[in-house]
Amino acid sequence: MRSPRDFYKPLAVGAPEPLREIPFPPSRMIHFFDASNEKMVARLPDTIAKADIVLGNLEDAVPVDRKEAARDGLVKVGKTIDLGDTQLWTRVNSLESPWFLDDLTTLVSEIGDVLDVVMVPKIEGPWDIHYVDRLLAQLEARAGLTKPLLVHALLETAQGVAHVEEIAAASPRMQGMSFGPADLAASRRMKTTRVGGGHPGYLSMSDPDPDNPDAPRITAQQDPWHYSIARMVDACTMNGLLPFYGPFGDIKDVAACEAQFRAAFLLGCVGSWSLHPVQIDIAKKVFSPDPAEVLFAKKVIEAIPDGRGVHMIDGKMQDDATWKQCKVMVDLAEQLAAKDPALAEAYGFESSAA
Numbered sequence: 001m002r003s004p005r006d007f008y009k010p011l012a013v014g015a016p017e018p019l020r021e022i023p024f025p026p027s028r029m030i031h032f033f034d035a036s037n038e039k040m041v042a043r044l045p046d047t048i049a050k051a052d053i054v055l056g057n058l059e060d061a062v063p064v065d066r067k068e069a070a071r072d073g074l075v076k077v078g079k080t081i082d083l084g085d086t087q088l089w090t091r092v093n094s095l096e097s098p099w100f101l102d103d104l105t106t107l108v109s110e111i112g113d114v115l116d117v118v119m120v121p122k123i124e125g126p127w128d129i130h131y132v133d134r135l136l137a138q139l140e141a142r143a144g145l146t147k148p149l150l151v152h153a154l155l156e157t158a159q160g161v162a163h164v165e166e167i168a169a170a171s172p173r174m175q176g177m178s179f180g181p182a183d184l185a186a187s188r189r190m191k192t193t194r195v196g197g198g199h200p201g202y203l204s205m206s207d208p209d210p211d212n213p214d215a216p217r218i219t220a221q222q223d224p225w226h227y228s229i230a231r232m233v234d235a236c237t238m239n240g241l242l243p244f245y246g247p248f249g250d251i252k253d254v255a256a257c258e259a260q261f262r263a264a265f266l267l268g269c270v271g272s273w274s275l276h277p278v279q280i281d282i283a284k285k286v287f288s289p290d291p292a293e294v295l296f297a298k299k300v301i302e303a304i305p306d307g308r309g310v311h312m313i314d315g316k317m318q319d320d321a322t323w324k325q326c327k328v329m330v331d332l333a334e335q336l337a338a339k340d341p342a343l344a345e346a347y348g349f350e351s352s353a354a
């Protein structure tokens with residue numbers, strides 16, 4: 001563990017100073033694309049116009065014989081496509097893979113100046129972040145970068161979940177975390193074949209009716225991810241990082257995707273992944289606060305400008321703590337409204353977007 005005095009010192013001579021605060025631009029969806037897929041690259045200008053973050057994926061879902069093409073394609077994207085205010089991220093291959101070193105070396109030296117965040121999969125503990133941290137510092141120094149690259153950990157193993165707080169605190173480069181339900185299910189030996197969402201077998205059941213023991217009993221599907229996502233949200237928030245839900249694999253089941261995203265949003269996640277264009281719109285809808293809630297939150301803040309005391313507003317008790325919840329909602333709404341005139345109108349703000 002580094003001394004607290006050294007925490008913000010660059011890890012290589014000539015590397016940029018670590019950031020004190022993690023930037024929080026609109027981050028409702030991390031849209032995955034494979035830069036070796038011509039159709040996805042052809043759609044990129046349209047995707048960039050719609051998505052808050054686009055991520056060139058190099059890891060799982062990219063076939064072994066296209067790993068280098070995906071990396072080279074991402075370099076080309078970074079050098080040639082105008083990203084406007086959309087962030088460009090990458091997910092590199094895992095640390096033990098034969099591609100990780102070349103992924104990081106190539107991307108930092110070729111497009112380190114336009115890349116915002118490096119997502120690292122299968123992070124198991126702070127030792128993984130320490131390795132990436134030092135290597136990035138060396139590569140940044142060699143490339144003459146002036147802005148540090150940020151690191152996003154993918155939480156998708158039992159060991160990663162067990163060390164989530166230490167991972168979040170491992171480096172000032174830590175930008176956030178995403179939740180990877182597919183690898184996590186495999187790592188835990190869960191008996192599922194899905195990518196996120198619930199399962200019809202994961203239920204709770206009401207007691208039998210004593211007067212009618214054979215009557216059907218009420219069952220309700222439970223959320224198998226609640227515990228781990230809540231831990232991730234706490235670990236991120238206490239360290240000033242941004243938590244994201246990850247993938248939802250049943251692309252056609254837009255209703256279940258929306259439910260999974262909304263559960264994550266309500267627990268504190270700022271966004272989710274989108275694997276298909278249809279999921280960009282779902283994430284945008286879910287991770288932009290509901291206009292009715294924003295209008296109510298504005299009403300509370302207007303009625304209690306100093307956030308103190310106890311008040312009744314629309315029949316509900318409001319105090320310092322509810323005022324803070326309203327502030328979270330209104331701050332997010334203001335941030336999104338600045339980028340999106342339709343949201344600005346729905347929230348009753350003047351839009352500053354052109």
Ligand SMILES: CC(C)(COP(=O)(O)OP(=O)(O)OC[C@H]1O[C@@H](n2cnc3c(N)ncnc32)[C@H](O)[C@@H]1OP(=O)(O)O)[C@@H](O)C(=O)NCCC(=O)NCCSC(=O)C[C@H](O)C(=O)O
Binds near residue numbers: 031043182275
């Ligand atoms: C899931 C897909 C393979 C589906 O692709 P496809 O069968 O081509 O779908 P459609 O025919 O509906 O596509 C319509 C058009 O849209 C384009 N498209 C599809 N996906 C994307 C995309 N992500 N970005 C841009 N454009 C996209 C198609 O090319 C079609 O175009 P056109 O023919 O011109 O109309 C595919 O969506 C896909 O590969 N998605 C990404 C998958 C991915 O990245 N997976 C890895 C992340 S999940 C994970 O790793 C698990 C996690 O780590 C964990 O452990 O939990």
Ligand SMILES: [Mg+2]
Binds near residue numbers: 060121156180182183
């Ligand atoms: Mg995974």
